[in-house]
Every structure is written in structure tokens, then in C-alpha cells.
Amino acid sequence: MLRHALHRFALAVPVLFGVLLIGFLLMQVVPTDPATVRAGPQATQEVIAEIRRELGLDQPIWVQFGLYIWRLAQGDLGVSIINNVPVTQELGATIGPTLELMFAALVWSIPSGILLGTVAAYWRGSLLDRLIMAVSVAGVSVPVFFLGLVLIWFVGFQWQLLPFTGRAGPLWTLDGLLAIILPAVTLGGVFVGPVARMTRTAVVDALGAEHVRTARAKGLTERLVVLRHALRNALIPVITLIGLQIGFLLGGAVVTETIFSWPGVGRLAVGAILSSDFPMAQGTIIVLSAGFIVINLVVDLLYAVLDPRVRQS
DSSP, X not given: OHHHHHHHHHHHHHHHHHHHHHHHHHHHHSSSOHHHHHHOTTOOHHHHHHHHHHHTTTSOHHHHHHHHHHHHHTTOOOBOTTTOOBHHHHHHHHHHHHHHHHHHHHHHHHHXXXXXXXXXXXXXXXXXXXXXXXXXXXXXXXXXXXXXHHHIIIIIIISOOSOOSSOOSOTTSHHHHHHHHHHHHHHHHHHHHHHHHHHHHHHHHHHTSHHHHHHHHTTOOHHHIIIIIIIHHHHHHHHHHHXXXXXXXXXXXXXXXXXXXXXXXXXXXXXXXXXXXXXXXXXXXXXXXXXXXXXXXXXXXXXHHHOHHHHHO
């Protein structure tokens, strides 16, 4: 198990380096000059040139990238061009709300998707099965921003049942819990469909397996047969899908946080890109990319725990 974990971690290192390189190069091709943004529209060319020297922008690209990697190795993500605040300070204030939003979205969407998929598999071919699959397909097809806007218009604006702007507090407070409901439903709504469809397919295959027929022949109740023998073995591909979808959920968090003015990393990234705050934009790219890599690493380890054949490969 330890060897498998070290192998997966070693594979993640070059992926992260590639993300850093691509993110750095993308910031270089943006037509806006960071020195001009920091100096302001009324600055002279001499002032802009001096700022470029201070930021190291007068150096060749490979030298800038080397200095960038060196600063990252020391934990220095730079200083925001717009508000002159360390990037790590801004990220530290926004990572918490993003993790809260993702947790709130996953805590209801994963159990709901697994439950719907299991029910559809057990009563496959019935009207209930077709209804669940129709809802799942609709959930996959509806964009995140559309679902968010619909919830804001009806639940937040027309019916005024829940707040829909900003974060009112941490999850363990009533105001914070009410404020996160609509963003969590929006972000998790696109997650239920894929999980339900994959669970249904996996459980249908498991219900026809020989060990399930043996369990039924022993006289076990249908509840134990489905939960202990069918669903447990069907969770391996479901967990793989969940891990991949959680990674893509980071992209959905960017849209969700922007729509609901949620003070997370996604909203910070959008604001940094729109304002040409390159150090802040690069910092958010690093955090989001590292989150995606860590999630996939955890999924690989869980896959090895559930399937011993993976550890032996």
C-alpha cells in the first residue's frame, strides 16, 4: 500500500510542475502589462520601466520562470498588484469558504446519487427507474449557471425563502447554514446525475453476479443482499467517478461563487483575471490545480483500498 501511495505521489509531481509552467506561460501571453497596472494610467514610461525592473519583468522568460519556481519553493506566491497584499494572505482567507461550499455540496449530492442509482437498479425497467434516469440526464444537461440563476430568481427573489448573496458566517451558525443552501444545491445539483447513472450501472451488474445469487440462496434479506453484497462491490467504479467529478467540481465552484458572490478561491480567481492581477491569478491557479491533483491522489488510494488487485499491479 505504501509503495502504491509513493508511486502515485511521484506521478503527481511532474503534473503539478506542468500546471505551473502552463499557468506561467498563459500569464505571459496576456496583452496587459502588470507594471502598467501597478503604476496606474497616469504613470510615465520611466516609472513603468522601474516597476518592471522591480518585478523582474525585464528578464528573459526562462529566468522569470526560474525565479518564480524558487519563490514558490520558499512559500512566496508574491504580492497582489491591485491591493498590495500578499497572495498567501488572500488565499488563506478564501480557501475556507470554498472548502465549506464543496463540503456542503458533496454531503447531500453523493448520498442522493448513490441512493437514486441503487433504487433505479433494484427496480430496473420500472416507471421509477425511467423517472430517476430522466432526472439524472436532466441534471447532467443543465449548466451550473442556469440552475443557480433559476434558484436565485424563484427561491431567493420571488419567494424570498433563502438568502442568495454572500456568506453570512461559518457552517455551524444558523445564518451561515441558510446562506450556503442555495450555492450548495446549485453546485451539487450537477453532481447527482452522473453518480446516480454510474451507481445504477454498477449495481445492475453486481446484482447479477454469482456471489449475490449465493447470498440470496442462503436466505439473506434483500436489504442485506443489496447493501452488503451488491452495493459494496459496485462502489469501486462509483468512487472513481466521484473523484473525477469532485475535480471538475472545482470548476463549477468558480461559476457558483461568482453567481452567489461567495468569497471563495473561484471568485478571487475571476476577479484577479479581470483586473490583470497576475500574481493573484497564478496563486489561485496553483491552489485549484493542487486541489484537483490531491483529490485524484486520494481517489487512487481509496481505489487501492477497495480493490486489492490495484495494490498488486
